[in-house]
Amino acid sequence: MQVVQILHMNKGDGQTSYARNSTVQRKSISISKPIIEKAVLELVGSNIMGIESMGIADLGCSSGPNTLLPISHIIDVIHAKPSEVTELRVSLNDLFSNDFSSIFMSLPSFYNKRKQDYDNGGDPNQHAINIYISAVPGSFYGPLFPRNSLHFVHSSFSLHWLSQVPNGLDNKGKCSISKSSPKCVLSAYSMQFQKDFSDFLRSRAQETVDGGRMVLSLMGRPSFDLTTEHEGTFYQFELLAQALMAMVSKGLIEEEKVNSFNMPYYTPYPEELNLVLDKEGSFIKDCIETFEVEWHSSGADINRNVGTFDDDQTITSSGQRLVTNTVRAVTESILEFHFGKGIIDVLFQIFEELVSEYLSNCTTTPKYTIFVISLIKKN
């Protein structure tokens, strides 16, 4: 499966779009805000040569308003602090079939809001900064930018997507790592992640100036074990596999089709991240922090004043609907490619029933584990 050509989050701003169903991801960006701000502050205070024209990239920006949140955080910090920065070159990257145009559509209101904030700011320390936003399509597992052109790199909720499904998996009736997957499945996923993450770091090392900063947040799991205690970090794909098998029982999908299907998705644990960071060696670890976000986090407490989408629908959705829409918005393109468009609505009806049953049996709300990693490019 060519992930690079197939994967995209659900486009546009309809009911099943990523733009309307990404409050969990938005929550994660909001959690990482203090870490982003600290890294930017240290960067602008560091007297790096050429920082008047600062290169910023958001990798795996997807569609909808989320990408403009971290960009706003970065711009706010730079604006508020006296510095040499006079222009920001902001590059938004994602795969080729990403719906970049939905971001472009929201840029006029983004620019207007920034202008209003600046005009009304009244802070004599604020200085004018020109902002140039562009899109850079391509895979972040390879080169994307000219050498030494980036000062700050951000990526959220993207690096758990692998460049490919590991080769030769025998993972019958499952579609990702699972408590009952054979050990070789777990190790094939782990190897693929380590290769991909290492390729990512090597590419960014070429493109980032010495002393440049990178803040990455990604889904993970607290430890190697896929224990019940940590099942929130992988169980949504266990339920998706159950929904697919239920469709096999109804004669709607062939069992062989399910057996040959796996997600290009992996949740690493801290030792694995540290291993790759140490082995690749281009970046100093400033911090790695762990957070938890509830499966049906509505994001209602998050400042959403950066885009044009009205997400009342998401905020009032029931828990199981919110979880279903979140998973659907990110997996539909991959599922459609393998099984065809015809199964999607029924699949997610069954999935929602399974999520509802699962949530009603949980004593506490299941949570995703998020790692936020702050890195400094070595000299």
Ligand SMILES: C[S@@+](CC[C@H](N)C(=O)[O-])C[C@H]1O[C@@H](n2cnc3c(N)ncnc32)[C@H](O)[C@@H]1O
């Ligand atoms: C869940 S979305 C996260 C979007 C946004 N950063 C946020 O936090 O809401 C993950 C994004 O990563 C992108 N992605 C996955 N693999 C990628 C790759 N190899 N190169 C670039 N983007 C990739 C996907 O296309 C998707 O848009």
